[in-house]
Amino acid sequence: MNIAVIFAGGSGQRMNTRSKPKQFLDVHGKPVIVYTLEIFQEHKDIDGIILVCIESWIEYTKELTKKYNLTKVLDVIPGGKIGQESIFLGLKTVYEKYDKNSIVLIHDGVRPLINNNVISDCLDCVDKNGNAVTIAPAIETIFRKNEDNTVGEIFKRSDCLLAKAPQCFYLKDIYNAHLKAQSENKYDFIDSASMMQYYGYKLYTVEGPIENIKITTPSDFYIFRAIMDARENLQILGF
Incomplete structure (x- = not known):
């Protein structure tokens, strides 16, 4: 089976919204989380x-x-106190109910700009290599900050990638990695990819669209709304 584990547990503090968490904000009368869910709902290989x-x-x-x-x-299901715990609770639900050899696609509920091709490419990559981490090329210069706030090592953009989502693994692999992390009291992994790399997995990449942003700040929300406005206008014009 191919199961999407979608994390929609953020409170949206950086969005400065008081009435609703960011994943429930409306764009064209539909909540952000629904846009995300519909992509997985409509994909023929998502069970x-x-x-x-x-x-x-x-x-x-x-x-x-x-x-x-x-x-x-x-x-x-309800999430945990931190992102890592929330992801584990989602994986635990899958582990208790479905085949341990299932593929899980871990995705942010506020990342609604992926597409069917990304999901298909991720599933193919897991089938071939055992995992898949969605990425996008770095389009701006990245450097390491020194302790005195000066510019440290400057990296070549061609050597850098931006980690995105979904991040996809065989259920038994990512679930066991979480158990190891808990046994070692390690709760500081930034995402599933960093956890899997820490435990010795070689990770494989799948390139997704550069617009595959995570809606975290007000500017992210306005970018998403502008993209949806443009898509709607193109449909009206028949493109």
Whole structure:
């Protein structure tokens, strides 16, 4: 089976929104999280979705899945105190209910600009190599900051990639990595890729669209809305 584990547990503090977390903000009358879920819902090779959510928003989220006919959402569960714990809870739900050889696609609920090709390429990469980390090329200069706030080593852009999502693994591999991390009391991994690399896995990349942003700040939200406006205008013009 191919199961998407979608993390929608952020409170959106950097968005400065008081009424709703960022994943539930509307664009053209539809919440951001629904745009994300629909991509996985419509992909022919995705068998199910586990959604990890803020506990107080679970009932609202379930209402959204019914309203938008998101039939592949198998369960909506509460997240943990930190991202790593929330991802583990999603993986644990899959592990307890489905084949241990399933492929899991770990994705941010506020990353709605992936497409079917990215999902297909990720599944093919896992089948061939055992894992897949979605990336995009670095388009700006990256350097290391020195302790005195001066510019340190400057990296060649051609040598740098930006880690995106989904990040995809065989369920048994990523689940066991989480168990190892817990046994070692390590809760500081920035994402699943960093955890898997730490435990000795060679990671393989799949290039996705540069616009595959994570909506974290108000400017990210406005970029997403502008992209959706442009897509709608192109449809109206028949392109």
